[in-house]
Amino acid sequence: MDPARKRRIRLIVSLSAALLLATALVYTSFNASSEAKTPSQLLQTAETGRSYQLTGKVVTGSIARSGDVTTFEVRDRTGTAKVPVKYQGAVPDPFRDGREVIVTVRRTGARYIGERDSLITKCPSKFTDESAKS
Numbered sequence: 001m002d003p004a005r006k007r008r009i010r011l012i013v014s015l016s017a018a019l020l021l022a023t024a025l026v027y028t029s030f031n032a033s034s035e036a037k038t039p040s041q042l043l044q045t046a047e048t049g050r051s052y053q054l055t056g057k058v059v060t061g062s063i064a065r066s067g068d069v070t071t072f073e074v075r076d077r078t079g080t081a082k083v084p085v086k087y088q089g090a091v092p093d094p095f096r097d098g099r100e101v102i103v104t105v106r107r108t109g110a111r112y113i114g115e116r117d118s119l120i121t122k123c124p125s126k127f128t129d130e131s132a133k134s
Helices: 001-033 039-045
Strands: 053-060 062-067 069-075 082-088 102-110 110-114
Touching: 039 053, 039 082, 053 082, 082 102
Parallel strands: 082 110
Antiparallel strands: 053 069, 053 102, 062 069, 069 082, 102 110
């Protein structure tokens, strides 16, 4: 067989394999992602035992700590719906009343149990309009 033809066949096979792997990676990335839900969305659709990403603001005065267990409530950014969360694990330094958070939770009855070490706080300076600060 001609060496130029062998190279061309190898190139076509290699490019086809790379395209197939890239397509599988993109499909997996988009299929595995889940959108963070607000408290009002969770209250309407949450199923017991299923894991969700919860986003919202920590309700002022709701934080209580007992050892490494922290309980708090998360409310919608603009609404009044709120969800009680029991969380065990590392708490970020900027975690406080009114701070926007993301935490992975599972519904158990009326309470939501946070997955260990899944609590993240959002930095307000990155998510607010500069003109709104003045």
